[in-house]
Amino acid sequence: MVLxxxxxxxxxxxxxxxxxxxxxxxxxxNFIFLLNYKAKLxxxxxxxxxxxxxxxxxxxxxxxYRLDVCSALDFEGxxxxxxxxxxxxxxxxYQAETKTDFKxxxxxxxxxxxxxxxxxxxxxxxxxxxxxxxMKK
Amino acid sequence: xxxxxxIFLVFFGGLLMSCSNSGNKNEEDLSxxxxxxxxxxxxxxxxxxxxxxxxxxxxxxxxxxxxxxKVPFNKEYIVSTKHVDDLVSDFDCAINLGLLGTDLGYLNxxxxxxxxxxxxSAINDLSDKLKVGQFFDFExxxxxxxxxxxxxxxIFTSVSxxxxxxxxxxxxxxxxxxxxxxxxxxxxxTYLATQVYKSKSNKKIAERIGEQxxxxxxxxxxxxxxxxxxxxxxxxxxxxxxxxxxQEVSIxxxxxxxxxxxVNGMLVIxxxxxxxVNITDELIxxxxxxxxxxxxKMINVKA
Numbered sequence: 093m094v095l096x097x098x099x100x101x102x103x104x105x106x107x108x109x110x111x112x113x114x115x116x117x118x119x120x121x122n123f124i125f126l127l128n129y130k131a132k133l134x135x136x137x138x139x140x141x142x143x144x145x146x147x148x149x150x151x152x153x154x155x156x157y158r159l160d161v162c163s164a165l166d167f168e169g170x171x172x173x174x175x176x177x178x179x180x181x182x183x184x185x186y187q188a189e190t191k192t193d194f195k196x197x198x199x200x201x202x203x204x205x206x207x208x209x210x211x212x213x214x215x216x217x218x219x220x221x222x223x224x225x226x227m228k229k
Numbered sequence: 230x231x232x233x234x235x236i237f238l239v240f241f242g243g244l245l246m247s248c249s250n251s252g253n254k255n256e257e258d259l260s261x262x263x264x265x266x267x268x269x270x271x272x273x274x275x276x277x278x279x280x281x282x283x284x285x286x287x288x289x290x291x292x293x294x295x296x297x298x299k300v301p302f303n304k305e306y307i308v309s310t311k312h313v314d315d316l317v318s319d320f321d322c323a324i325n326l327g328l329l330g331t332d333l334g335y336l337n338x339x340x341x342x343x344x345x346x347x348x349x350s351a352i353n354d355l356s357d358k359l360k361v362g363q364f365f366d367f368e369x370x371x372x373x374x375x376x377x378x379x380x381x382x383x384i385f386t387s388v389s390x391x392x393x394x395x396x397x398x399x400x401x402x403x404x405x406x407x408x409x410x411x412x413x414x415x416x417x418x419t420y421l422a423t424q425v426y427k428s429k430s431n432k433k434i435a436e437r438i439g440e441q442x443x444x445x446x447x448x449x450x451x452x453x454x455x456x457x458x459x460x461x462x463x464x465x466x467x468x469x470x471x472x473x474x475x476q477e478v479s480i481x482x483x484x485x486x487x488x489x490x491x492v493n494g495m496l497v498i499x500x501x502x503x504x505x506v507n508i509t510d511e512l513i514x515x516x517x518x519x520x521x522x523x524x525x526k527m528i529n530v531k532a
Binding site: 147200 | 283289290293294384385388389392433436437440443444480484487489491496498499500501502503504506
């Protein structure tokens with residue numbers, strides 16, 4: 093039930109600018125909004141070729157960041173947001189082993205570097221989503 | 230696949246519980262014809278350029294650090310807006326838009342909303358000159374700035390406006406303008422940090438100044454890409470002077486496995502890698518002088 097409620101707050105009907113506005117509502121008052129990342133991807137041609145929207149961002153040590161991802165309800169795809177340090181996966185909103193979809197994570201950064209943010213959709217379904225980067229005050 | 234280009238982290242401060250609409254002035258203006266011709270670029274693919282610009286970010290983090298370190302607000306650090314009327318070229322308007330964007334963030338973060346209006350007004354003028362004024366709702370920003378309870382909305386609206394503008398610029402082959410705006414953003418935030426350091430030595434601020442090496446190296450590549458334009462070429466020379474100074478900064482990274490746990494339903498990742506920045510006071514002083522000179526050059530433009 094709790095998971096259902098969480099999932100609902102991260103899913104919005106429209107694949108447009110309101111998705112950013114609505115997704116920001118998940119950020120609590122301890123965080124400052126920094127960036128948003130939009131992703132609209134088609135159906136994967138195969139499981140080995142799942143489309144990914146890629147971005148990069150400089151994160152600074154000593155800061156705690158929060159990354160949220162929200163999917164538009166008018167698409168079937170459920171978004172997954174992943175954070176990479178180089179080629180190394182640091183964090184993911186979706187834990188494949190347990191099939192848990194957190195929709196967000198907090199990241200305490202201890203190394204200033206350029207990180208990669210990947211947004212894709214579970215099982216390569218077509219989808220529309222927005223990722224929100226915020227920073228703890 | 231890069232679907233949405235960067236967003237500037239120009240404006241800092243405050244919470245974002247309520248994300249209000251950015252309220253674009255006029256949706257129809259989105260189709261206005263560009264008049265800015267991008268100079269010939271050298272070889273860096275559009276996608277790579279966008280990625281480089283994405284990395285030129287985070288002035289908010291410097292301002293946030295200043296606040297965290299209890300550095301008092303100093304209005305002497307921000308750019309006077311008196312010169313804005315004299316700016317004519319897209320080059321000058323874009324750089325100054327970046328400078329003022331950082332200042333607006335600095336003002337917002339320190340909740341100096343009463344002093345924000347002249348900066349907002351100057352940003353409005355510059356964005357009009359650059360034909361991206363449709364992304365700044367001056368009246369909305371004015372209303373938000375006049376009510377201290379609207380700080381969250383003011384910041385969100387400001388950030389969204391810059392994000393939308395940047396997305397538009399890059400979608401309309403005006404990445405060169407984006408490049409100049411982020412250069413201005415970076416220049417002003419580095420100026421802020423070095424000015425503060427002059428009056429208050431602080432290890433965290435020193436490290437943050439040193440970390441600008443990462444962004445500067447990207448900026449040099451970005452600006453070099455447009456150096457067929459004499460103004461870009463001139464800026465490149467100045468940035469390379471700074472880059473030479475920054476060669477003395479060393480950043481040592483030690484990688485380790487992150488730790489993860491779930492706290493009240495939230496996945497929390499704690500990184501255990503480290504980075505150490507080695508920079509001397511003398512070098513910070515030299516960087517500060519060079520940054521100040523470049524900033525003054527960008528402000529004191531003869532029309």
